[in-house]
Amino acid sequence: MSLTQTITWIERNGVGVGIALILATGFGLGFSTDATSNIPQPYNRISSIIGWIYFACWSVSFWPQVFLNWRRQSVVGLSLDFLVYNVLGFACYAIFNIAFFWSEQVQEEYKKFHHGLPNAVQVNDVFFALHAVSVSILTFYQTTIYRRAEGQKISPTCYWSVCIGIGASAVFLALTILTDNEYFTVLNFLYLLSYIKLFVSLVKYIPQVYLNYTRKLTIGWTIWNVLLDFSGGWLSMGQIIMTSYVTNDWSAITGDVVKFGLGFTSVFFDIIFIVQHYILYHENNLSSSENESSPLLNKI
Template sequence: MLAEFCGWGYAVLWGVSFYPSLILNWSIKSADSISLDYLVLNICGYLCYSCSIFQMFFNSLVRQQFQLVYDGSLPLLTLADLFYAFHGLLLQCILLTQVIFGNYLWKFKNERRSYNVDKFTKVIILAFACYLLIIYVGFSTNKELELCLNLATLKIFASLIKYIPQVRFNMRRRSMYGISRIQVYLDASGAILCLSEFFIKNNLPITEAINSNRGKVGIAVITLLFASIFIFQFSLYTDQPPELKKNDIELGYTKI
């Protein structure tokens, strides 16, 4: 019962955490605070994770291979994980429309002049594709399972890499304007519940359990780490756009 509560609790918190950014962008009529590199990597990560979770749930061959490798156990996944993955992918795509088509579809006043992603981001995406091809071709047995597990691994790397441009973007602007505190707190709380569910439900040796559920555990750890970094940045930087003085207007944008 407690594990089920933690499972749905993290899915709901992480699901809800996507909305403050969308609402915040709508309220300030701008999505310029969102790093495009962050967003592209995030979408790639969610696409990989959604494919992995879907196969783990509905592909009988993958589930049979999982049981053979992990002593009859099945993945520690529930419908909450499936909901989180596909819901997250959908909302990140909506956020992308705010960044790229905000002035046309959302009636924003975006001032972004370039929509080119960094060369580093392009290299990362190409490396992901090559990595998956090597995994699928290189394994002679259980290749479907290995592909699913490594799709989840790529989500971990995407989660690790995607936050770095946003952290640097905040540092360069020396402002947290357009970044929602609520989203950060929801991310941190969801990560704690996700890890709690994992430890409650697990009946395998810890190393095997982490390896077989690497996507879920890895995402939770990285999310908690960077949520802590963003909370620290909130204490360092202003919530106002750099061009406005504190006494010009009471913004309060991060209080939604």
């Protein structure tokens, strides 16, 4: 199969393949992996399946943008600020989940402050975070090799926000290592990272929303990313609410605010993107010449 045929096949069958992959991942891993022991049956198995499905939705959601950039050989219409925020946010989120899932010290410290209850981080959270930061870096790399619009660059606001976030984390970690203070602990350092991730989630979509607004187009920003993110956000919130309800322990939300906040925030902005794509700028997308351009196919 030639490259042209491969691209055409992906465009025609990508949706079906993606849905099949998500369902296979959700039910396959949901039944084959150990269900969470602190959730009563059968809710532990349901929670496991939901967790793997939203993991698959969110994980797959990164790849349509990568494919679109590659196919167009262009990142015009994609906010660079969004990508930079994504790298910082998911890096913090990955460190947070890895520590909570694998570090016995962190797990014991968490139990000490939450009446002996275990934290809500599961293995799918860890794999999602690692995958997310890897693909975010790949997507940002694409902006260095593909065509950009004139003036398309990282804004000073984004640059300094990221610098402040990294600097604050570095200082807090140094104080945690060098001092013996009840405030500067590993657990509090991880919570700082989670709050940086939550802050990033609150602001990272704004540059893309504004870019779509100024262009009156959503071309260059794939709607499949939005729809998959929207689905994953609802499932993520549903899983953690169900877990809290059946265990009568709402610390799953208060103790892991970044996970719940991430789901709520992504759903809110996804609704904005859906309105922009299907209602506000739908006619502009259809009539724009950018919609028909495919430098990769032309090159082939």
